[in-house]
Amino acid sequence: MGSAKHGTGADAVGPGHSQGEAARARTRDGRELYYQRLPGPAGTAGRPTVVFEGGLAAGRSYWAGVQAALADVAPTVVYDRSGLGRSPAAPAGASRRLAALADDLGDLLDHLDRVEPGGSYVLVGHSWGGPLVRLAAAAGPARVAGLVLVDPTDESCELLFQPSVRRTERIGQAATVVLARLGLLGRAYRALTAALPPDAAADMRAEGYTVAMTRTRGRELADTAGDLRALKQNPPGLAGLPVTVVSAGRVSPGMPRTVRERATASHAYRARQSPHGRHVVLPEADHLVLTTSxxxxxxxxxxxLV
Structure with missing residues (x-):
């Protein structure tokens, strides 16, 4: 599936970029995924690499603050799924359902295995990235040292199967498209962008609020209920891996108190399914835990990691 291609032209990042050196990984069907890697400190050979997976239509830049906070302990990798950031969109008709996204993450891990053989990974997934990293871990548990699920979408939350949630998804997608076309979408996320290091914030403003992103968002929303139903019917086996589930303690737009309580209950349930499970509530975080806490x-x- 190819070796690393370091950033040139549109891929180039400035020296000392807060999210690391740029490269590309090739998927099994020939697409390329853009990623950045921070090497971590000297003297940590053998320590797992932390690989971050974003939520719905969320690219690599969201993770810059968390990456910076881990720079003294381990290598970290962030990437853009196809159609986000600097990764070209998947061909028309290609699935962007949850299982296909998990296959892409698996391909990225295969690529990292070849770049640095023998490594292991802690997979961190936010929101829709939570079930995604569970699927990827189940496909190759031997190379995974643990999972951190950050305010994840979880199929044990029955609320997610309600028709009202599908309506909310459709309304949210339509509003996102309109705001992107008007060039106003970034204004709705100014606080989020301001919380990032300056270089990542500049990347986010340039790449995170585009019409192209909204097309990818629509494809990832194709059948969330079907994806969650598939997880219920065939739960990913995690072979006893350590799993930490982090819940937000505050409400946020689209997640009022009753929804927040049900989501947190589903997170506690998910942690209990692992013999090494841990459930943590961060009281000052809202759903965008990766920037608010x-x-x-x-x-x-x-x-x-330690």
């Missing part, structure tokens, strides 16, 4: 989230990831 980046340092606290980093501490939970550290627990699986």
């Amino acid at each position: 980046a340092a606290e989230l980093a501490e939970e990831i550290r627990r699986l």
Whole structure:
């Protein structure tokens, strides 16, 4: 599936970019995924690499604050799924359902295995990235040292199967498309962008709020209920891997108190399914835990590294 291609032209990042050196990994069907890697400190050979997986249509830049907080303990990798950031879109008609996204993450891990053989990984997934990293871990548990699920979407939350959730998804997608076409989408996320290091914030403003992103978002929303139903019917086996589930303690737009409580209950359930499960509520975080409580989230990831 090819070796690393370091950044040139549109891929180039400035020296000392907060998210690391740029490269590309090839998927099994020939697509390329853009990623950045921070090497971590000297003297940590053999320590797992932390690989971050974003939520719905969320690219690599969201993770910059958490990456920075882990720079003194382990290597970290962030990447863009196809159609996000600097990764070209998948061909028309190619699945962007959850299982296909998990296959892509597996391909990225295969690539990293070839670049540095013998390594292991802590997979960190936010929101829709939570079930995604569970699927990827189940496909290759021997190379996974642990999982951190960050305010994840979880199929044990029955609320997610309600028709009202599908309506909310459709309305949210339509609004996102309109705001992107008007060039206003970034304004809705100004606080999020401002919380990032300056270089990652610049990348986010340039790449994170585009019409192209909304097309990818629509494809990832194709059948979330079907994807969650598939997880219920065939739960990913995690072979006793350590699993930390992090819940937000505050409400946020689209997640009022009743929804927040049900989501948190589903997170507690998910942690109980692992013999090495841990459930943590971060009281100052809202759903965007990775920016509203980046340092606290980093501490939970550290627990699986040291």
